Amino acid sequence: MSENVIVAEGLVKRFGKVHAVSGVDLAVPAGTVLGMLGPNGAGKTTMVRMLTTLLRPDGGRALVGGHDVVAEPNAVRTIMGLSGQYAAVDEYLTGRENLDMFGRLYHLPKREAAARADELLDRFRLTDAADRPAKTYSGGMRRRLDLAAALVVRPKIIFLDEPTTGLDPRGRMGMWEIIRALVRDGATLLLTTQYLEEADELADDIVIIDHGTVIARGTSDQLKAMVGGERVQFTVPSPAAVSRAAAAVLGVTGEDPEVDEETSTVSAPVREGTRSLVAVVNALDGLGIEAHDVGLRRPTLDEVFLALTGHKAEEEAVEA
Amino acid sequence: MSYVLSDGWEMTKRHLRQVPRIPELLFFSLIQPVMFVLLFRYVFGGALRMPPGVDAVQYLMVGIFAQSMTFATAGISTGLADDMQKGLIDRFRSLPMARSAVLVGRMGSDLVRNMFVAVVMVLVGLLVGFRFTGGFWGALGGFGMFAATVLAFGSIGAWIGLSVRNAEAANIAGIIWLFPLTFTSNAFVPLETMPDWLRAWAQVNPITKIVNATRGLFIGPPVFHPFPAVWQALAWCGGLMVVFGFLAVRQYQRANSR
Numbered sequence: 001m002s003e004n005v006i007v008a009e010g011l012v013k014r015f016g017k018v019h020a021v022s023g024v025d026l027a028v029p030a031g032t033v034l035g036m037l038g039p040n041g042a043g044k045t046t047m048v049r050m051l052t053t054l055l056r057p058d059g060g061r062a063l064v065g066g067h068d069v070v071a072e073p074n075a076v077r078t079i080m081g082l083s084g085q086y087a088a089v090d091e092y093l094t095g096r097e098n099l100d101m102f103g104r105l106y107h108l109p110k111r112e113a114a115a116r117a118d119e120l121l122d123r124f125r126l127t128d129a130a131d132r133p134a135k136t137y138s139g140g141m142r143r144r145l146d147l148a149a150a151l152v153v154r155p156k157i158i159f160l161d162e163p164t165t166g167l168d169p170r171g172r173m174g175m176w177e178i179i180r181a182l183v184r185d186g187a188t189l190l191l192t193t194q195y196l197e198e199a200d201e202l203a204d205d206i207v208i209i210d211h212g213t214v215i216a217r218g219t220s221d222q223l224k225a226m227v228g229g230e231r232v233q234f235t236v237p238s239p240a241a242v243s244r245a246a247a248a249v250l251g252v253t254g255e256d257p258e259v260d261e262e263t264s265t266v267s268a269p270v271r272e273g274t275r276s277l278v279a280v281v282n283a284l285d286g287l288g289i290e291a292h293d294v295g296l297r298r299p300t301l302d303e304v305f306l307a308l309t310g311h312k313a314e315e316e317a318v319e320a
Numbered sequence: 321m322s323y324v325l326s327d328g329w330e331m332t333k334r335h336l337r338q339v340p341r342i343p344e345l346l347f348f349s350l351i352q353p354v355m356f357v358l359l360f361r362y363v364f365g366g367a368l369r370m371p372p373g374v375d376a377v378q379y380l381m382v383g384i385f386a387q388s389m390t391f392a393t394a395g396i397s398t399g400l401a402d403d404m405q406k407g408l409i410d411r412f413r414s415l416p417m418a419r420s421a422v423l424v425g426r427m428g429s430d431l432v433r434n435m436f437v438a439v440v441m442v443l444v445g446l447l448v449g450f451r452f453t454g455g456f457w458g459a460l461g462g463f464g465m466f467a468a469t470v471l472a473f474g475s476i477g478a479w480i481g482l483s484v485r486n487a488e489a490a491n492i493a494g495i496i497w498l499f500p501l502t503f504t505s506n507a508f509v510p511l512e513t514m515p516d517w518l519r520a521w522a523q524v525n526p527i528t529k530i531v532n533a534t535r536g537l538f539i540g541p542p543v544f545h546p547f548p549a550v551w552q553a554l555a556w557c558g559g560l561m562v563v564f565g566f567l568a569v570r571q572y573q574r575a576n577s578r
Contacts, residue, residue: 049410052414053413053414054410054413054414074416077414077415077416078416080414082410082411082414084407084410084411085407086406086407088406088407088408088410088411089408089411090334090338090408091406092337092338092341092342093334093337093338097334097337101330101333101334102411102415104326104330105327105330105412105415105417105421106415106416106417107323107326107416107417133341149411
């Protein structure tokens with residue numbers, strides 16, 4: 001087991017009467033990615049703000065790279081990079097000027113700051129746009145510039161607060177590639193996200209946060225195992241057949257199936273794998289219901305979230 | 321600590337680079353003072369009762385110059401609130417830079433911008449009848465007084481901007497209180513014309529001290545004397561800068577943009 005480079009012990013933050021974070025423990029081993037998953041308002045950003053010295057905790061303590069975030073904030077700031085939810089770059093400065101400025105503010109010598117800016121522009125495919133004001137950049141380009149700004153001093157510890165929120169699928173894929181490359185280079189990452197597939201895709205370990213507390217933690221596989229094994233799932237062509245199909249599934253599996261009316265999709269946990277699948281298909285066949293996309297699958301993190309919190313991740317996000 | 325100046329200079333550079341890229345901002349920050357100079361010169365210039373030996377145009381011009389300098393608050397408060405809203409303050413706070421650098425940089429660039437405004441405004445004033453009668457050093461000293469005013473009121477603006485956190489609100493909050501403050505001074509009317517209770521306040525109003533000092537420097541004897549008004553004005557400006565500079569840095573450290 002390698003050394004933990006990000007550690008939180010019983011972190012607490014209150015805003016007035018609201019308990020934004022109530023007693024969160026974290027440990028991120030060097031070279032791994034921790035995905036912090038939760039809906040809007042769960043306390044993810046507050047956690048990141050405390051770990052990156054932007055917000056003083058009301059209780060508990062946190063160490064980043066061995067430095068206490070409250071006692072030695074500047075030591076922490078020197079060794080970590082933060083890229084936030086909003087692309088925090090000066091929109092009137094060019095990409096190059098932004099990176100150069102951040103390099104200088106990290107106290108790199110002039111020449112080194114300029115060289116590093118060039119290097120990062122190249123790496124993040126911004127060289128062509130380097131001398132245009134950031135104002136003219138697309139959302140994805142701005143986000144890349146923001147991330148580049150966080151990497152000026154080649155930090156080994158990187159905090160990414162919802163790095164892909166608001167990006168289109170292509171932008172998101174691009175960001176994932178960049179994040180994977182950072183991990184290959186040996187960085188330790190703490191990544192917050194509302195997207196379950198993102199945590200599934202990028203994180204070694206996942207903590208699920210809701211209402212300021214950790215409600216589950218583990219690898220993606222472990223979390224999926226928590227809500228049980230395989231499920232049978234299928235789609236019926238007409239909405240009218242959905243309730244009859246659901247009744248058939250209940251008869252076979254003894255479990256109340258989950259029904260998505262909009263897509264006419266029915267799914268239910270099964271205990272006996274393919275045998276249950278065949279039984280469900282036979283039952284549907286007996287009723288004359290034509291089913292598509294019939295299959296067995298393991299639960300998604302979405303379902304894990306639903307099972308653990310009683311609400312869906314995305315729904316809450318829209319509401320908040 | 322040693323990074324205050326170099327980090328502050330980086331921030332000043334940032335703002336100065338923005339100036340040519342937002343030409344509207346410079347244009348409109350010039351329009352207002354120039355417009356006031358002309359309005360006061362021609363609308364009020366002939367209408368005010370002045371003490372004997374006082375030229376109304378000279379008197380009013382200095383008042384309007386000084387008032388325009390206090391409006392530096394709005395630029396700084398809006399700029400900082402905007403940085404806050406856009407998450408830039410978070411970014412800066414996550415860097416190992418000096419805590420006061422963001423404020424130092426903002427003040428530095430706003431000082432440059434406002435001195436430019438002051439020069440243009442005074443030039444327009446000269447075209448419509450204003451005259452330096454206090455000599456070269458008086459004229460130079462008057463601009464020095466403007467610089468002190470910008471730094472003092474800019475500190476107040478910094479504190480407001482970091483407290484209000486919303487650029488539109490900060491724009492209004494940065495300027496609204498300046499109207500009663502500057503109008504209850506002797507910037508535009510002699511104190512003798514005011515009712516007693518108002519005059520009592522106007523006599524201690526820092527704007528009165530700044531305007532007295534600037535009249536002493538720009539216009540000079542026999543009617544206006546720079547001293548001790550200059551010391552009183554500098555004491556006010558220094559005090560405001562220390563108090564609000566401290567409050568602003570504290571607010572910056574606590575900044576919580578959302």
